[in-house]
Amino acid sequence: MKRTISILIENKPGALARAVGLFHQRGYNIESLNVAPLTDGTYSRMTVITKGTENVVEQITKQINKLIDVIKVSDLSEGEHHEIELIIFKFIKSKYNTRIQKILRKKKISVIERSDVVTVAIIDENSDFDSLVKSIGKNNIHEIVRSGGVGIHETEKNLNL
Amino acid sequence: MKYSGGELLLKALKDEGVKFIFGYPGGAALHIYDAIFRQKYVDHILVRHEQGATHAADGYSRATGKPGVVLVTSGPGATNAITGLATAFMDSIPLVVISGQVQSHLIGTDSFQETDMIGVSRPIVKHSYLVQSAEEIPSIVQEAFYIAQTGRPGPVVIDIPKDKTDPLHKYKYKKPAKPYLRSYQPKIKPHPGQIKKAAKAILSSERPVIYAGGGAIYSNAAKELSELNKILKVPVTNTLMGLGVYPAKNKLFLGMLGMHGTYQANMAMHNADLILAVGSRFDDRITNTPSLFAPNAKIIHIDVDPASISKIIKADIPIVGQVKDSLQALIKEIKRSKIKIDTDAIDIWNIQIDKWRKKHGLDHDLYQKKLKSKMIMPQVVVQELYNVTKGNAYVTSDVGQHQMFVAQYYHFNKPRRWINSGGLGTMGFGLPAALGVKLAFPKQEVVCVTGEGSIQMCIQELSTCLQYGLPIKVVNINNEALGMVRQWQDMNYGGRHSASTYQNSLPDFVKLTESYGHVGLKVTKPSNLRKTLEKSFAMKDKLVFIDVLVDPNEHVYPMLVAPNGSMKDMWLSKNKKT
Numbered sequence: 001m002k003r004t005i006s007i008l009i010e011n012k013p014g015a016l017a018r019a020v021g022l023f024h025q026r027g028y029n030i031e032s033l034n035v036a037p038l039t040d041g042t043y044s045r046m047t048v049i050t051k052g053t054e055n056v057v058e059q060i061t062k063q064i065n066k067l068i069d070v071i072k073v074s075d076l077s078e079g080e081h082h083e084i085e086l087i088i089f090k091f092i093k094s095k096y097n098t099r100i101q102k103i104l105r106k107k108k109i110s111v112i113e114r115s116d117v118v119t120v121a122i123i124d125e126n127s128d129f130d131s132l133v134k135s136i137g138k139n140n141i142h143e144i145v146r147s148g149g150v151g152i153h154e155t156e157k158n159l160n161l
Numbered sequence: 162m163k164y165s166g167g168e169l170l171l172k173a174l175k176d177e178g179v180k181f182i183f184g185y186p187g188g189a190a191l192h193i194y195d196a197i198f199r200q201k202y203v204d205h206i207l208v209r210h211e212q213g214a215t216h217a218a219d220g221y222s223r224a225t226g227k228p229g230v231v232l233v234t235s236g237p238g239a240t241n242a243i244t245g246l247a248t249a250f251m252d253s254i255p256l257v258v259i260s261g262q263v264q265s266h267l268i269g270t271d272s273f274q275e276t277d278m279i280g281v282s283r284p285i286v287k288h289s290y291l292v293q294s295a296e297e298i299p300s301i302v303q304e305a306f307y308i309a310q311t312g313r314p315g316p317v318v319i320d321i322p323k324d325k326t327d328p329l330h331k332y333k334y335k336k337p338a339k340p341y342l343r344s345y346q347p348k349i350k351p352h353p354g355q356i357k358k359a360a361k362a363i364l365s366s367e368r369p370v371i372y373a374g375g376g377a378i379y380s381n382a383a384k385e386l387s388e389l390n391k392i393l394k395v396p397v398t399n400t401l402m403g404l405g406v407y408p409a410k411n412k413l414f415l416g417m418l419g420m421h422g423t424y425q426a427n428m429a430m431h432n433a434d435l436i437l438a439v440g441s442r443f444d445d446r447i448t449n450t451p452s453l454f455a456p457n458a459k460i461i462h463i464d465v466d467p468a469s470i471s472k473i474i475k476a477d478i479p480i481v482g483q484v485k486d487s488l489q490a491l492i493k494e495i496k497r498s499k500i501k502i503d504t505d506a507i508d509i510w511n512i513q514i515d516k517w518r519k520k521h522g523l524d525h526d527l528y529q530k531k532l533k534s535k536m537i538m539p540q541v542v543v544q545e546l547y548n549v550t551k552g553n554a555y556v557t558s559d560v561g562q563h564q565m566f567v568a569q570y571y572h573f574n575k576p577r578r579w580i581n582s583g584g585l586g587t588m589g590f591g592l593p594a595a596l597g598v599k600l601a602f603p604k605q606e607v608v609c610v611t612g613e614g615s616i617q618m619c620i621q622e623l624s625t626c627l628q629y630g631l632p633i634k635v636v637n638i639n640n641e642a643l644g645m646v647r648q649w650q651d652m653n654y655g656g657r658h659s660a661s662t663y664q665n666s667l668p669d670f671v672k673l674t675e676s677y678g679h680v681g682l683k684v685t686k687p688s689n690l691r692k693t694l695e696k697s698f699a700m701k702d703k704l705v706f707i708d709v710l711v712d713p714n715e716h717v718y719p720m721l722v723a724p725n726g727s728m729k730d731m732w733l734s735k736n737k738k739t
Binding site for chain 2: 161
């Protein structure tokens, strides 16, 4: 089962390596990982998308919580939450045809056009990356980059210091 | 007054009450070593290999409850400390391991004796620090000691680039304020609601077992455990790490449980209707197949580490907190509870356990019967050692059959007397650990029970023992083979002894010991065993190495049947199963 785990972690040297290393050490997998500092810059928020049974995810959150640099951990999948990802496609201009433009226009996008290439940034709220790539056609895309999912509680609930 | 980074380090260690540093010098640590030379509060113990330093500090810590301190240089000094770090990590031992690092500007350039110590040690430390500026050394040291000792204890690494200890740069020393970490606040007090639930469950049980482990020792909860069981009067078993936390002489003590646990301990666990796990972690050497573990037992699990709870065996009543505080709360709750334990049911349960004990329990009078046999039985060596030391010695061990024989036949009545590598199973642990214990308790008997395999993994520390005048006793249970490996090969590999014998290449341990400046004695006949042990212990100021040639065909029993066995499935001898 897919789970979205949010982690507040001290913004100290090596802290990220401890968190990421722990997944490998204990045999958990990481589907995607996103991390960036928040507000005062002393700590970061990570979103880890992982797969596992309830027991495994319980162990993951407990083990992550044990890391000295980790301030808080929450398994967002326990409740209603948004999981949003930024996907960027780059197209060779000649391949950026009306069919593709029509597909992408249904999404929240921002487009940067040059004479040779078109770069399209997509805010993906439905984690439908695979079907999106399929409908566009893999061979039509020049380059892809994904941010990995970032998660947040849908309700008033928050994960603050 | 201003101090170099190296001096700041020593001042900070002094402020933590450190008496001994176990270490080995080298380039990146030389500024620190010069600072050691120019102070008189902290003694440095020069080991012969960095692995020995970590185990010695570890033994010191297990016996005293204080953190052990290690100092090594960069590169090979640091990597040699890794096995000891992993050993301490697995058994939750508070160590502070300080490693020299190459100068900051050389980090990442593959410079001489450079190893990424933080990276290499990451999975086997509780926490680690790479010092960024000399001024932060005192606060890092204080934080490291705080982290190592609180919550679930564990080793902490401080990696210090050489330029941060350089005497050319001086700083003021200010004792840092008490550490506060927003990201680390270990829970001490248990939840009162959980304590209530646990008390009710215990008092309503008919076949309860208390299963106490190393956590009860580290939490200094031996007194509370005995107090609790003065009320309950229920059977108690200890893990390999927990031996001594409940007195072995108490008739409610079942002996050790698990892989080589006693018949009655394993049967009691399997048939229990309630298991009170106290600072123990349901290790795979305890549970056998987890899905078959104690099918009818309600599980109460007390542990300071929430990640240990429901990791292997689901806890019905989890209690997160220090064992000591949790037991105190539990005793209070049980005393004021209106429900009383059904003493008739408990009597029946204890009678059942006595039946098991009589049927297949260990024979603790083996030494009286086997004197006339041709070869010395390894179990008898431990029994005689117990007799000669009157059960009062600090006993360290290495890993293998001899370790299990000590766990089975040396009756530990006090905590912190039995010092062995339970989690990692590190051969080479025993001798340096004994050295650390002897430094802490110079007037006490300290014995290292070892085997001819394990002892050769850290035998160089005999030299350290001479340098610092540490008259420990080493009992080498010599079966001329890697006994436990061979036992498994006998049982599971058709007796094919692949790489478990030495083909007459063993050293003469007596001469070897003598060349290290100590006394070596050899015993081959059962009739000489007792005398030789007595003679050795009479030499109070000498390290005596007693090489005891034992029956090479002995196996350790009971032994849990694996795979797919439960705790009631045991080998009782070479051809008898439960």
